[in-house]
Amino acid sequence: MNAPLRRVAISVLVLFTLLIVNVNYIQVVRSDELREDSGNTRVLTEEYSRERGSIVVDGTEVALSVPTQDTLEYLRQYPQGPLYAPVTGYYSLVYGAWQLEDAENEVLAGSDARLFTRRLTDLFTGRDPSGGDVVLTLDAGVQEAAMAGLEGVTGAVVALDPSTGAVLGMASTPTYDPGRLSSHDPADIRAYAEELGAMDADPRLNRATEDNYPPGSVFKVIVSAAALSTGEYTPETVVPAPDVLTLPGTSTQLRNFGNSSCSSSQEQSLIDALTISCNTAFAQLGIDLGEDRVREMAEAFGMTGERLEIPMRTAGSSIGDIESEAALGQTSIGQRDVRMTPLQAAMVAAAVGNDGTLMTPHLIDQVRAPDRTVIDRADPEELSEPVTPEVADQLQEMMESVVTEGSGRAARIPGVTVAGKTGTAQVSGDVPDHNWFVGFAPADDPQIAVAVFVANGGGTGGDVSAPIAGDVMQAYLEGQGG
């Protein structure tokens, strides 16, 4: 019986080898795939067991991890929850991370390469690894004013520092409590998420960056920039401003807001056309300039359709395809397929206010190691130069006129010159118009540029959005001691 016994011994060896080969395949070859599978909660729970870094605004932690007694060890808290929700997002067991919690996860979780040496020392000293902090460029006063201004409406506010591109405020309404989505109670998390999802406007969407809307007359700033940049126009150049413009090649009649007349003489200066936001004048101006000039200027201001990372990924802004001169006319007053994110609208104002130079918008001021030493700092970067400083001066003059004597008077701030542009965009379907305002202040030395967007506000940009913009800018200037 020994011969078959020896064969059995060899077979056992073969069977065990099979097991070992298979275990090698699972634990080595498929290791990463299995580790990263969305159904594998181990990585998430391991993340939870580390102290996640904080998100800091003006020295205050707006998102932080506090130790708990349950298995997940740390609970994510948002002390001012709804105020910063559009920026912080949430950190949820059930739905993963969102907004900055997602975009800056590597720093917050402590796996970012910039924290590498620190992690290495943690390994040797046996210290529990913890995440780094993210310090935001946001200004608490601006954020509060923006959220207060949007109370009760669906909309967004973006405020930028024109000279650096730093985001000073980013509000989106309706808002929500990220703390409830980040609790350790999956049932409550799901219930709250369903509640949010059932609302007309989902609060989890950051309307300041993640969606784009027709900008209406705000776009006239770009058309003006295109005209002035040709050298053939000045703010005083007189352009046709008829009561009714029949779009070329069609029988479509384009009228002014409320069927009003821009000028009894059917023509007016460019500055006057912008001040009262004359539709027929800008439609004709756009047609006269041609699609290329309008498109190039829009792209120079950032409307390339590309998505920015601030570090959350934004929606793109663009003017769409233009098939005809008629379409070009409608495009030139910010209708048709023109789409802007509120962030993009703020970038337009910021570029004009910054002598024609557009700075890359960014939300992160500093990245700090767990011991609070700064390991990375924002470095303002130029995105483009859409207009020359001279043209920027001319645009500033025209936008000042809008606020001092035109459609944007509600944005005025006592003692400060404000420049801006209103926008009232028609929306397809039987719904109220979107109301916009973009602007900056002080006009001669801009400290802050804002865009205010109110979805289906039902009024005009001048009476719905301009006052919010005024409050936001005033809050910042007062906070800066101006």
Next chain:
Amino acid sequence: MSGPTTDPRAAAPGTVVPTRRNTELLLLGFAVLITLAAQSIVDVTITGSLRPELATFGGWFAALWAVVHLVVRRFAPYADPLLLPAVAVLSGLGLTMIHRLDLAGMQDGAEATREDAPVQLLWATIGVALFVAVVVVLRDHRLLSRFAYTLGLVGLVLLALPAVLPASISEVYGAKIWIRVAGFSIQPGEFAKICLIVFFAAYLVDKRDVLALASRRVAGLELPRGRDLGPVLAVWVVSILVLVFERDLGSSLLLFGIFVVMLYVATERASWLLIGVGLFAGGAFLAYQLFGHVRVRVDTWLDPFAYRDEGGYQLVQSLFGLGTGGLFGAGLGGGRPDQVPVAKSDFIASAIGEELGLFGLVAVIVIYLVLVERGLRTSLVVRDAFGKLLAGGLAFAVAWQLFVVLGGVTGLLPLTGLTTPFVAYGGSSLVANFGLVAILVRISDAARRPATPPPPPKQAIGEAPTEVVSS
């Protein structure tokens, strides 16, 4: 069969055969140390301090192996020195992982989980008692062949019992393989396995000549006569019945595999293997066609990720654990093996793989390999046919069971309800396997024992003092 005196491997009278008991003692001590180190690591990692009960546990565990060692030293001095250390380290590791999962359960605090590790230690104690009883009472393994038919009947009854009992006492997670009485759960199949192996060994030694010689040659293969197919068909039918009525693919596969291999060893006819594989394949195919639960099991095995929220959940979680463990593992207490359902029993191997990594899991497989190959070596060396077949069957049973279990939790084979011998939580399995090792120890003692008791030092006849021959 060679008689004891003519076996060339038998030690020539007069040579001193080392008992290797001190080697065993050293290795046992090492196994106890490893276990205590592992337990300490678990405690410190999870709770930050050593639990006070660790001293009691350590003392108890060390005492168990001290008793085992002393009993073997006294009653089976020539036993293979590697069998018991392998069992000690495996059961120590099992106790550690069960304790580790106890701690995870208590941390979750979701429900008041009872501590299973002390219960398992108690079962190990009962296992050791069984081991001692077998080694002390069974002075010669050949005695077992006398009770072979009784044991065969007992085996069959044990195997069939859960199928006959109402589901309320016998069914857990769909498999009807339990007897649950007064808070105790017994898997009689574990004991049936040993009884049936003893029976197979005795029966096949009896009938091996008939089964081996009377054959026809068909296509180069020695095929048995039709009527000699009886026994293999009978075991096949029993296996299929187990599969159908107890929904236990594991026991079915285990039983049939062991029988076919023992049949092959007894007869030295490879044709039995082919017939066995063919019969099982046919039976499995039929079962797949006829029974929904078998079909579900197989489909889940083929693509567990497609059923990740249903039947594939366990396997997918097991694979996640293994994959996350990677090469070096998360470290004892560092992983989340509690995410895998029934990690303490069916999936303890994936808990080991997650926390000790590929290296740890392969090391465990190699320890099993040592245990099995030492058992097979015993069967090569032992001189009587019954002992050969019995040792071979028992050793192969451990190997085959481990292959089926580990294959199951790693997706190589369909999942079965079998337990990882010595490591997994479960009293029946632990106690039965201690019994199995006791028999192996007994046979290995017979295998290495000098053919005749060492005679007194040779002296010239003339110089020998006159003495009364008393034995």
